[in-house]
Amino acid sequence: MTDNGRRTGPVEHGYAHLPTVRAAITALFRRLSPDGIRAYGTSFAPADAAFTAEEDLYLGAHRVASSIVRALRLPDARMVVGFRPLQEAATVELAAGPEYFIEVNDRFRVHRRDLAAALAHEVTHVLLHRLGLGFPTTADNEILTDTAAAYLGVGWLLLDAYREDGLTHQKLGYLTPEEFGFVLAKRALLFGEDLSAWFTSPQAYEAYVRGRALAERDLRRAPLAAADRAQRRRYARDRRAGAAAPGAPYRFEQHGSGLRVSFPCPVCGQRLRLPAAGPVRARCGLCRTVLDCDT
Numbered sequence: 001m002t003d004n005g006r007r008t009g010p011v012e013h014g015y016a017h018l019p020t021v022r023a024a025i026t027a028l029f030r031r032l033s034p035d036g037i038r039a040y041g042t043s044f045a046p047a048d049a050a051f052t053a054e055e056d057l058y059l060g061a062h063r064v065a066s067s068i069v070r071a072l073r074l075p076d077a078r079m080v081v082g083f084r085p086l087q088e089a090a091t092v093e094l095a096a097g098p099e100y101f102i103e104v105n106d107r108f109r110v111h112r113r114d115l116a117a118a119l120a121h122e123v124t125h126v127l128l129h130r131l132g133l134g135f136p137t138t139a140d141n142e143i144l145t146d147t148a149a150a151y152l153g154v155g156w157l158l159l160d161a162y163r164e165d166g167l168t169h170q171k172l173g174y175l176t177p178e179e180f181g182f183v184l185a186k187r188a189l190l191f192g193e194d195l196s197a198w199f200t201s202p203q204a205y206e207a208y209v210r211g212r213a214l215a216e217r218d219l220r221r222a223p224l225a226a227a228d229r230a231q232r233r234r235y236a237r238d239r240r241a242g243a244a245a246p247g248a249p250y251r252f253e254q255h256g257s258g259l260r261v262s263f264p265c266p267v268c269g270q271r272l273r274l275p276a277a278g279p280v281r282a283r284c285g286l287c288r289t290v291l292d293c294d295t
Contacts, residue, residue: 011164011171013178015214017143020135021179024147025186026269026286031133034287041191043153044071046198049116057083057109064116065102068123071154077126081119083109089172092122094129117157117172124149142174150175150183156195159184160204177204181211189215190267218266221249225279225292232294239276239295252276261295 015021029037048067051060058081065079078099086105093101102122108115124145128134133148135141149155158173159180171177184195185208199205220226222235238244242259244251250263259276268287274280276295283290 011162011169012176014176015179015182017175017179018182020140020143021147021175021183022264022269024135024144025151025183027133027135027144028148028151029268029270029286031131037151037190037287039073040071040152042071043156043187043193043195043198044068044116044120049157051112051115053112060112061104061115061119065119065123068116068120068154072123072127072152074123074127074130077123077130079119079123079126089114090118090122092125094125097126097130100126114157114161114170114172117161120149120154120157121145121173124152124154127152139174146173146175146180147183149173150180151187153187155180156184156198159207160199160201162204162207163201164203177207178211178214180204181208182214183211184208185212185215186218186267188212189219221263221266223250223261223263223274223276223293223295224266225294227294265289265291 044067049064051064061081062079065081069075069077069079076098080099080101081104082101083104083106086103088105090102090104102119104115104118108118128145128148135144146155146158149158159177161170161172162177163170173180175183188195195208196205199208220228220231222231227235234245235250238248239252239259239261242252250261253260253262260273261276262271262273264271265284265287267289268284270284270286272282272284274282274293274295279294281290282293
């Protein structure tokens with residue numbers, strides 16, 4: 001049984017789960033392959049998430065759930081959606097299938113705006129269950145689920161469900177708003193898409209912008225050739241010393257008679273190991289991205 005976290009108190013911000021988020025992206029590439037990831041190149045459309053007050057509750061919930069199933073490429077999975085009083089937003093029982101029973105908090109009978117977001121998290125649980133992809137702890141597994149939902153095109157709904165003002169606070173899922181923004185920006189950079197116009201929540205858009213800034217910084221970290229001057233100077237100093245400064249994204253190691261540097265691929269997070277010998281073009285063995293580096 002899984003539950004889709006709903007936070008109605010003060011919303012946690014920042015990047016407390018970032019190492020797990022990065023590990024989740026790497027795990028997705030390892031399990032699905034680069035071609036498998038690219039099969040999710042089209043994000044879930046806002047029109048498919050729309051659910052008006054006039055639409056029949058159960059038919060509408062089934063329609064939205066079925067659309068998410070197709071978006072996550074689970075054509076032989078059927079979602080049966082019911083509503084009852086719950087503390088959490090929604091739950092799903094992970095059985096053998098092909099039918100999966102999702103129970104949704106009764107509040108979504110009326111507040112239908114975020115129903116698609118709650119369903120997106122639960123259907124992603126089903127996808128990961130079928131892939132046999134999971135992390136050891138429940139907490140990390142929920143981070144994996146939110147990360148997978150965002151990276152595979154349906155999780156922008158979870159970020160858009162984040163709203164915060166002087167009277168109310170709401171957030172669905174387990175990532176912070178900025179972490180959702182980071183993962184969505186990683187996806188946007190991979191597929192060349194721009195989700196900015198899709199957010200109906202101003203707070204969600206602002207979190208996306210903050211997360212995008214961090215994702216873009218990953219593309220400008222030494223020893224990548226696009227690193228800024230300050231990073232290049234710091235890297236050169238560390239290379240002469242043969243040891244990385246605390247907090248640096250790279251590590252040095254002796255290999256035979258030469259020095260090698262290891263650092264995470266800015267796309268998938270897989271660590272690359274290269275001779276510390278100057279300009280070079282390197283291809284990530286996991287996601288196949290070609291990187292211009294100056295090691």
